[in-house]
Amino acid sequence: MSKIHYQIYPLEEKKPWVVLIHGLFGSLDNLSGLRRGLVKDYNVLTIDLPDHGKSARTTKFSFDENALLIIELIKRLKLEKISIIGHSLGGKIAMKIALNAPEMVECLVIMDIAPVAYLPRHDAVFSGLQSVPLDKITSRQDADSFLKQSVEEASTRQFLLKSLYQDENGWHWYFNLPLLKRDYAEIIQEIYADTPYYGPTLFIKGELSDYLLPQHREKILALFPNSQSKLIGGTGHWLHAEKPTICLKMINLFFKKTMPS
Structure with a gap:
């Protein structure tokens, strides 16, 4: 039995796979708006992060351990290639998955978070x-x-x-x-890796949010050299909830340009 609680929509053989990863204090329901907009063209795997929702409790927070549990689930489901959308903490864990298992990840979408250390804000x-x-x-x-x-x-x-x-x-x-x-001090730490992830990566910033800033660009390019950034105006950290249509359009356009036809 998987330690990660998950749901799959709609499970059709020929569709590519997209994994949705929510942020701190959330659950798989948080990204349901994106899920509904993606299921026409993709199989969507939504998960509860460890220590969230109905997933297993752990003994300590670790980016590597969180990433490993999700990688193990993906392998158990026999998904050879996935694309990942992660928001906030889920974005950091999505980065870790791509950095630790790049052969599994087609492309990344990171919503309003950078691979940097943050000051406490919760x-x-x-x-x-x-x-x-x-x-x-x-x-x-x-x-x-x-x-x-x-x-x-x-x-x-x-x-x-x-x-x-x-x-x-x-x-x-x-x-x-x-x-x-x-373990909050660990949750706000930066992401480390010996080798960059060279796959296509899209960072989406909410205009009114201070999570993703120009000074983060150097660190982003060091870990994700094939990355680009987009901004959604008039929205904050919860860009997928505040401007769902624009957010989904941006993601779909990125996927169509980067995924094999």
Whole structure:
């Protein structure tokens, strides 16, 4: 049994494969808009990252270990060649997959993240999540009332609350909050590799986001020399949700130019 929870759409033999990888605190549902726009032309494999969604819990965060678990899944499914779309943390792990197993990866799309180290920027989110008394709340509205004391943005709270669920034992987060909090310093580290990935790579930046900046270009080209960058105007870090039509059009155009016909 795979340690990675996944779903496949629509599984037709002659279609090329695209893998979708979500970001921190997310799940495979986060990129469902892209999935719906891709299934006409591609088989789409969507996954929950380790320590997220319904995937297995680990003992420590590691880019290499996360990448390895996904590589093992791809091999088990007998997918000889894949293209990967990764957002934020999922983009960093997508980079690691391509760098560690370049023979498996046709091309890459990295959404609003660079292979660089970042300063901590989720302190308020962690404080808010830890403030929610899971043993006492009776609804998502209860959880939101605690979250909003630390997390002002309603859209961020709504995103986080998608990973709150209830079973017969009470309320839980789908993500492994203790591990993500403990290992956050590793999550924001840069990506290393001895050899670049020479496949076609597209970096897409949200205009209003500060995750992907001009000063990151040198590091990007060192690891991904055959890369290009595009910008989606009027959008932030959640570009695929804020401007889904433009984002999907950009990705489809890139795939049509880079994938074998």
